[in-house]
Amino acid sequence: MNKVILLAKRPVGKPVLEDFELITEDIPQAGEGEILLKTLYVSVDPYLRGRMNDSKSYVPPFEINKPIQSGLIAEVVASNNSEFTPGDFVSGVLEWKEFQISKGKGLIKVDEKAAPLSAYLGILGMTGLTAYLGLTEIGSPKNGETLVVSGAAGAVGSVVGQIGKILGCRVIGIAGSDEKVETLKSKFKFDEAINYKTTSDIKQAIKKFCPDGVDIYFDNVGAEISDAVLANINRYARIPICGAISIYNETQPLLGPQIQPVLLVKSALMRGFIVSDFSDKFPEAIQKLSTWLKEGKLTYSETIVEGFDNIPRAFLDLFEGKNEGKMIVKI
């Protein structure tokens, strides 16, 4: 039998396991022009939370009682499509199913000899592209500038900080545990890191670690952490808004400091982005990330959870900060 995970209910506030349902069905058969895929790795990502709401966004919402979709790595196990051969590995946005049928549209073949398969969901996939393109296209880092990254020990943040170091920036990370702070400094070579859960005055801590002010703030989390960083920005600062995980589960709009006067007097640029805005630059970005990876200038962490049934749990754990680097479920 084939296991499938559906969205059972739209979460209210923080998602819970009861918002998901595991069902079984027959393993499907590939028809004319189709391939049968076996899921190997599943990416769980904070943005999936937005798709669980019934609201208009840059991607349509998930439907109730329909399978959830995310980035997957799968193996072709049967093929009636001349472009795919059994034994090929592919990545694509696919359904939370152990086995599924595809016509091959939107799938990219990945090479297990060039990198571990799971890396195509992280540093050589969507989150690596987000880090590289958000930082270089909007952050425009220059040698000697100060870069602050929130969500710094996560999939995107840990790569942003390392790219900032490669490009000559002083890099300060903000993360949610002492272990993550230690990893940021020792493994990812950040200059300083702050545990936002134990630091009572983040604005003051940023001031201390950024004596020349903040030139780039790569924002993964939003709300109070971001308010504290924005209070320290320099003239002509650039602020790529990548994510706002601290707000995704709020049911009421939050109030915060009025940002317009700060941006105005600092002549600062704040710009939201979705990684697909830069899809024309994906090949160049993958080339850069692969080269840095091969040269040992970039490294990455993964938190691997095992078992298809644990996909929802792994997704919920993102909101508890249980991952370091990319959260991935191995089937």
Ligand SMILES: NC(=O)c1ccc[n+]([C@@H]2O[C@H](COP(=O)([O-])OP(=O)(O)OC[C@H]3O[C@@H](n4cnc5c(N)ncnc54)[C@H](OP(=O)(O)O)[C@@H]3O)[C@@H](O)[C@H]2O)c1
């Ligand atoms: N714009 C785009 O195209 C794009 C693409 C990919 C991702 N994103 C966004 O980028 C951000 C990071 O994504 P990711 O895939 O790299 O996830 P991630 O950082 O690997 O995982 C989420 C992390 O967020 C932190 N977190 C959870 N709740 C928080 C809260 N209330 N306040 C502060 N931090 C909190 C946790 O770390 P701590 O232990 O540090 O709290 C957790 O480990 C997300 O906001 C995501 O939506 C945007």
